[in-house]
Amino acid sequence: MVTLKAIYQEEDEAYQELVTAATQFYQYLLQPFRHMRECASFCKQEVLKSLEFDELGPRRIQSLQKDAEEWTRRMQEAVCSIQDITVDYFKETVKALAAMQKQMEEDQNHFGKAAWSSVAPRLEKLKFMFAKETLQHTRAKELCLNRRKAEIQHKMEYLDTEEAVEMVDGLEIQYYETQLELYNIQLEMLKYEELLLFAQLDTIRRQIKEKEEEVIYYDTCEDPQQLQTTDEQGLIHDTRSVDMKKLWRKARQLETKRGHIGARRSYLRNKRDQCEESQKAKQQQERGNQERQQHHHSIQAKRDQKKEEDKRRREWVNQEREKTLQRLRTFKEKSSAHFVFQPCCQTLEAQRQFTPLSPASSISEQPMSLMDHSPRKKQTRTRTSKAEKGRPPAPNDIPVQIFSPAGTVPPGQAETQGIPPVPSAIPPPPPLPPPPPLMPASPSTLLGHKSTSVDNDQVQSLIFSAENSAKKTLKENIGKEIAVPGDIGKEITVPCNIGKEIQCRVISVKKSQCRVI
Template sequence: MEADPQPDSLDGWVAIRENAFTEPEPPHKLRFIVGWNAIESKFAVTCHNRTLQQQQREEEKGEKEAADEETQPPQQSWAGLFSPQALQGLHRQLAALSERLEPCFPQLPPALTGCSGLWALLFPSGPVLEEAELEELCRRLERYLGWALELCGRRLVLESLFAQDQEEEDEYFENLHEFRRKARKGQLTGAKEALRRVLYQHKDADTMVALMRVYEEEEDAYRELVTMATQFYQYLLQPFRDMRELATLCKLEILKSLQADKLGPRRVEALEKEAEEWTEHAEEAVCSIQDITVGYFKETVQALAAMKKQMEQDQKRFGQATWASACPRLENLKYMLAKETLQHMRAKELCLNHKRADIWKNMENLDEQEDNMVVVEELELEYYETQLELYDVQLEILKHEEMLLITQLDTLRRQMKEIQDEVVYYDTCENPEELEGAEEALGQRCAFSPEVAKLRRRTRQLEAKRGTICARRAYLRNKKDQCEERHRTRLQQAQESTKYLHQHHSIQLVSTEREEPLL
């Protein structure tokens, strides 16, 4: 049983470029010549581009100046054989574009259009028409094609009559993958605009109730943005994931063949080279996946940062008691922003590690020759710059790890404060001492309650993690300072080396100039 086609499927569709037919055409002067080919029993249609002939004198000077440049001259003429039925089909296409062409096509005699299909193959005799009648029909067809040029345009008429090149087709049609990418990119852009409109509505919310409704709309808009971003970047990732999987499988098959089969040395060398190529393909795919992942987290981080900034501005418009209902949402936003930024920085760290490894590999592949020393120095400086950038990213990672801990600590402290500030109602009491004793007992019970003890234990754990992060930050800053010092030293050495090479080259030039008269 065949599955029903999906209504939103794009299979079988062709993606048309936007504004494919709206570009203004250059001025032209084309002339059609139509003749009857008695041997083929078809009309011979020729089109000459007389525009180039009129511009020939003006371009003669330019052609002499640009004689050294390789340029491809535009096509000056087109030709083709068309049966009467083919010309009628062409007329139907052009008339669909311009209704004014409908009565302009000359009526073809029955002798030309009557015999077709199987009978034309069995009895290929030409039509019996007078030469004058055929000549008049050809002139009328020439006038018709001239009118078609004016009403439908040069490009459409020529491409309907004559064969199209692949390059000309590419002007109208685009790859279906690119079409889908643009569609998903447009959906993501629309989701970002929707979130931006909701953020703009914050200033119109005068009460906390109205603001909470805006927050609900904002969360819906953010979820939609995450959905669209996920679909878009997953679509971008899929080809590279497929390539990574294919390269890994091919490499494994080659390794199995090398281990199991008894192969000659040439075959082994060829397979090892092929395995290295598949390894490179897999690494390139992984690098592309990392770059695309960075782009995804950049989208979510920007959205959350805008939401957090707007909510902090909202906090200034309300008092502490009123804002208490929105405080958990702000804490959650800070936590989400720190978490997404952490993912973003870790993805950038992977990209920089890959870049640093590539630079190191290029340095190892260079021979220790005098010609390669300049390249080695450039790669070494690039390595230091990449390492410094990597240190900055790692420090950002520690910063947002600490922000995650701070956000959790603030939440724990707020929860403990809410427990301590919990309102307790007492029965009527005449003796104040009994009331004071009850308050002391309540305070001790709150201080040693299992819930408060659990929150305090969790707070101590987070504080210990924060101390570890501070120690790691100090270590990284020390390593970064050392790297910056080495980078400055190597940069100074490279400048001195370049200066020495220039001086040495100048001395050689002077020596050569002095020796020339002696020669």
């Protein structure tokens, strides 16, 4: 224990040296800011006096007001720096005292109550100093937080209308966070104030206990009457009872302060809970706003991307169209001297107007599609005829092939027309059934238009007596040969009235017969 007391003495001396060195160091750091604060305060006072008592013009007044604002700003900056340095100083002292107190509490476990009572006052002193320094540290932090809150309020007051919408939410969140930190610091201050009271109460209780355990020794008296007389005169005073009363009174005062601290702590806890709820609601609202903004931004980005893709697609289509048109223009420019496009009908009409047509030339002018007898055409016609069996034939709907015999052509006419002689090796077609009764009709009825190389006297029409018999006979004679008088060696397209108008044509000369298709 003696060695431990010596160690404690050395620790106390080392702590005092640390405090002295830290005080000198931080005083050295604080000195320029203190000078700045004093200088700024003095200059501000001089400027305010000049504005108040001197007769100045508007420009001078405006410049002095700017100077006053500048000195005020510098003074506030100096005060802020002083507060920050003070916080750092108390942080170092609290750290040293906390280490000393922790080490002494560990040493207490190695000694008994009687032996430890000799160094108990030092532990109480360390607790008191630790609580006091920590309280100073928390108060310095409270000043810094109050300064930060005032800065946020100042920013919110001087926000412009356009910036207020964007900045007020962020400043509100910062204000709530600062207020929560302030409540926590205030609760911490109450905690260390209570620790300070506990340290004082422990000291008072220890002193009361020592007073109660103190032994009082009285002198002996030979005469009892003399002792009684001295007691009646009040010459004997019980100093112990007076000290005890003072200690109990002080202890009751500390207990009362402790009760006030408890009430204050409850109030601050309620305020902190309310502030936390408000902060959570504000943060949730801010997150919701951010999510909505991100969702809207993503939708807008998709729309912009789609518009950009549509724009690129349209540009590509326009480019391809322009390329195609350019190729067509180039082809037209290259081939305009070699090719002249005219419709077939216009070409035939022009030839018929300016060139006298012969039977041979009229045969050669027929389109190849009319003389196409390929299996595909026959299959298509067969399918078409099968599909149309269920409905009555419409006008201009049934084609008829008409063959004229070669024997009816006069030799001179055949030579003049240039028709090649039909070879005799071709076998004759099978005999035809008897034709239906024919009604006389004018050439204008049978022919839809006049042919330039055919005489109206040589063309006769096919007309059936009644519509039903015509339909029946036509269906029976499909694919058969029917004897029809017509032009010899002439291929024409004429309308035939079989019940109704039916398109017919003579495509070759063969025994004055026709095949209905």
